[in-house]
Amino acid sequence: MISEKMKNYVKNSSAIRAMFEEGRKMASLYGEDKVYDFSLGNPNVPPPRGVENAVMEILKEEKGSFIHGYMNNSGFLDVREAVGEATNRKHGTAFSSDNIIMTVGAAGGLNVVLKTLLNPKDEVIVFAPFFGEYKSYVENYDGVLSIVSPDMETFCPNLIEFEEKINKKTKAVIMNSPNNPTGVVYSEELIKQLAKILKRKEEEYKTSIYLISDEPYRELVYDGIEAPYLTKYYRNTVIVYSFSKALSIPGERIGYLVFPKELDDFQEIVDAANVATRILGFVNAPSLFQKVVAKCMNEKTDISYYDKNRQVLYEGLTKMGLTCVKPQGAFYLFVKSPDPDEKNFCQRAKKYHILMVPGSSFSCPGYVRIAYCVAYETIINALPKFEELIKEYK
Amino acid sequence: MISEKMKNYVKNSSAIRAMFEEGRKMASLYGEDKVYDFSLGNPNVPPPRGVENAVMEILKEEKGSFIHGYMNNSGFLDVREAVGEATNRKHGTAFSSDNIIMTVGAAGGLNVVLKTLLNPKDEVIVFAPFFGEYKSYVENYDGVLSIVSPDMETFCPNLIEFEEKINKKTKAVIMNSPNNPTGVVYSEELIKQLAKILKRKEEEYKTSIYLISDEPYRELVYDGIEAPYLTKYYRNTVIVYSFSKALSIPGERIGYLVFPKELDDFQEIVDAANVATRILGFVNAPSLFQKVVAKCMNEKTDISYYDKNRQVLYEGLTKMGLTCVKPQGAFYLFVKSPDPDEKNFCQRAKKYHILMVPGSSFSCPGYVRIAYCVAYETIINALPKFEELIKEYK
Numbered sequence: 017m018i019s020e021k022m023k024n025y026v027k028n029s030s031a032i033r034a035m036f037e038e039g040r041k042m043a044s045l046y047g048e049d050k051v052y053d054f055s056l057g058n059p060n061v062p063p064p065r066g067v068e069n070a071v072m073e074i075l076k077e078e079k080g081s082f083i084h085g086y087m088n089n090s091g092f093l094d095v096r097e098a099v100g101e102a103t104n105r106k107h108g109t110a111f112s113s114d115n116i117i118m119t120v121g122a123a124g125g126l127n128v129v130l131k132t133l134l135n136p137k138d139e140v141i142v143f144a145p146f147f148g149e150y151k152s153y154v155e156n157y158d159g160v161l162s163i164v165s166p167d168m169e170t171f172c173p174n175l176i177e178f179e180e181k182i183n184k185k186t187k188a189v190i191m192n193s194p195n196n197p198t199g200v201v202y203s204e205e206l207i208k209q210l211a212k213i214l215k216r217k218e219e220e221y222k223t224s225i226y227l228i229s230d231e232p233y234r235e236l237v238y239d240g241i242e243a244p245y246l247t248k249y250y251r252n253t254v255i256v257y258s259f260s261k262a263l264s265i266p267g268e269r270i271g272y273l274v275f276p277k278e279l280d281d282f283q284e285i286v287d288a289a290n291v292a293t294r295i296l297g298f299v300n301a302p303s304l305f306q307k308v309v310a311k312c313m314n315e316k317t318d319i320s321y322y323d324k325n326r327q328v329l330y331e332g333l334t335k336m337g338l339t340c341v342k343p344q345g346a347f348y349l350f351v352k353s354p355d356p357d358e359k360n361f362c363q364r365a366k367k368y369h370i371l372m373v374p375g376s377s378f379s380c381p382g383y384v385r386i387a388y389c390v391a392y393e394t395i396i397n398a399l400p401k402f403e404e405l406i407k408e409y410k
Numbered sequence: 411m412i413s414e415k416m417k418n419y420v421k422n423s424s425a426i427r428a429m430f431e432e433g434r435k436m437a438s439l440y441g442e443d444k445v446y447d448f449s450l451g452n453p454n455v456p457p458p459r460g461v462e463n464a465v466m467e468i469l470k471e472e473k474g475s476f477i478h479g480y481m482n483n484s485g486f487l488d489v490r491e492a493v494g495e496a497t498n499r500k501h502g503t504a505f506s507s508d509n510i511i512m513t514v515g516a517a518g519g520l521n522v523v524l525k526t527l528l529n530p531k532d533e534v535i536v537f538a539p540f541f542g543e544y545k546s547y548v549e550n551y552d553g554v555l556s557i558v559s560p561d562m563e564t565f566c567p568n569l570i571e572f573e574e575k576i577n578k579k580t581k582a583v584i585m586n587s588p589n590n591p592t593g594v595v596y597s598e599e600l601i602k603q604l605a606k607i608l609k610r611k612e613e614e615y616k617t618s619i620y621l622i623s624d625e626p627y628r629e630l631v632y633d634g635i636e637a638p639y640l641t642k643y644y645r646n647t648v649i650v651y652s653f654s655k656a657l658s659i660p661g662e663r664i665g666y667l668v669f670p671k672e673l674d675d676f677q678e679i680v681d682a683a684n685v686a687t688r689i690l691g692f693v694n695a696p697s698l699f700q701k702v703v704a705k706c707m708n709e710k711t712d713i714s715y716y717d718k719n720r721q722v723l724y725e726g727l728t729k730m731g732l733t734c735v736k737p738q739g740a741f742y743l744f745v746k747s748p749d750p751d752e753k754n755f756c757q758r759a760k761k762y763h764i765l766m767v768p769g770s771s772f773s774c775p776g777y778v779r780i781a782y783c784v785a786y787e788t789i790i791n792a793l794p795k796f797e798e799l800i801k802e803y804k
Contacts, residue, residue, distance in 0.1 A: 017618045017675045019529045019551070022682040029685050062474040075465060081456040084659040120514060120663070120692060127691035135413045152689035157413070224411045265478040267697025269514070281411045288416040291423050295546035297521035298514060302696040303661025 039371050052398035054386040055371040059264040061321045067263055070311040089293045089300050091118030095310040099272050102313035107245040117289055118301035121269040122232045122258035126153050129228055129254055131292040132285060134159040138187035143173040145380035147196050166380045171198040171341050172206055179213050184221040193243050194233035197378045197385035198350040199343020204244045211250035224252055224280040232258040233346040238323045241344055251278045259309050264317050270305040322347050325388040325395055332399045336406050347389040354409040358384050368401040433765050446792035448780040449765040453658040455715045461657055464705035483687045483694055485512025489704040493666055496707035501639040511683055512695035515663040516626045516652035520547050523622055523648055525686040528553040532581035537567040539774035541590050560774045565592040565735050566600055573607050578615040587637050588627035591772045591779035592744040593737020595631060598638045605644035618646055618674040626652040627740040632717050635738055645672045653703050658711050664699040716741045719782040719789055726793045730800050741783040748803040752778050762795040
């Protein structure tokens, strides 16, 4: 009796779910320390101390009926101000509370934006490999996903194919840098070229094409680089931010949207996004954690922890002959599968208690995603197992 | 550039939003204590002490990366167990964690259920007057709202019209008792009759019709009565619960769904509801507050506070000649407007700094909703103003 649409989603999601359950079963059979679960993007680094301190302070300072009560659908005014100011300090922008809507994480934010913008059959361009949920989010509003095929050399957007994919039904483009699943951070030069193409196509078709920048991994960058802030390069940019990875609080579901004043139909979009927040059933971002993140805008998770994992795993696996773009952000390696069918590779890996996600979940078969947001020991202990696994292919 | 659907929602929602803003403006012009804002269902009673204690305990007892981390989309297992057990103790049911999905409030829960069940053009029956958001929620999934007209005598469902409205496209019925906006609590006898009709019609059309019970006000009942627990009367019942009013924490967005094993296609529905939780962008109910409510299943907001407001306001207004069903639940009075156009009445009331919501927002024109979840003083000070207002109609 469930809806026809949901039947497909349930069928397709059972693979990942089965893996998760298998991982849990393995752990109970062989012990947690004998299972190398690289399948989930659940941060292993604890939240910075400031998060707990903030909770304590807020409960002491504010009245419960206020701190746990309703506010505007867009969030507490002071929180939106704090978010705007922190963004301005970091990126030299000029946002105020008017530009910010607090959201139930980035997933909530993306749904709000897509509900706001999409008419049925509107196209949304994504670059493979991409976070598989984008497909469901776009289809929630009867939009059509248009996939630019992956550039296996760099895992950066293929701009020639991108330009070809834009047509008068193109309503939005979703970008995700630092990228899940590759960890690649797009360069300023690439952003500039992409922006140029978008402007040209907007003029050609007399439309507005919104660039939606999904940025849960913005703070997770290594080697001293920084991900360019997209509103500076392209007028019609909406930022979708999450504190999930920046503060290691993914379960709390807290993030925000940035709508720059320069957006075509700025006020109409903000008004609609507010209403979308309400009618999609979010109503508002969780209230206590709105206040918490406002106090933690300068807090940062311990990047050095992930960085160490990244170095050791990258070096370990490439020494074994596996190939992979060295990631400069997020906490994933996207590794070429030695088996032409990467699902087989993932299946074989389970023999060694190694869990990875097949690239086909990111519209990029032939690769596997390895999430290294795990304990350092897990990586050290997994490396010999990887070696055994890879020997099977030699 | 916003979507066509959203244009209508933005237009329609501007009325309530304008009122909210007018209220804020009035408060800054005349002072908070000179404005009688009965427009919002934002609980005025602070959360029970147990809520803050639970937060403190949890932060002390559990690791941050666990308490703020991801878990299954359905929520923490121990939390779902606690919810099931508490429900069993209170209502003599037999639920386990398998029957529970934690949600982003009741609004989130309703969206998950409707996404799970509805195919385009499926009909969902509601009883006027009803919470206006139901319309948006149903339309989010291309369902069609079928409205049973209000019974102005009792504000209980008109079962004759209900039966006539059921057809083979009827997929669900939304019930809301204690009711927003009337405060009426439906009797056991009425539930039994309604269940009988549903069973008869399921057999007639060889379909499953799901009864969705929206219960944010379950704990807010007076005069020693209790709202019947619907799963005991009708097999295909889904409960949508929220802690927003029970614990005065509406901003935290925490509630749950109950799927009894007796549901047609139980496992398929639960699996789909899990996936819906994810793809709608909720991902999971906020993690810390999942743990908080699990510790607060026996906590209760101070009902006596609302009860006092209810008595004083009901007696005050009826003495002035206004008519209204005496509510036994929630924190609203639904009062017959002395002006045939209740929007005029609400408009005039603003002269006296009284804010109320027109009944047309609940598909029941000619009435106004007065939310008495306000300070007692607000009611005492507002009564003479009501008197002046009503004099205009004599």
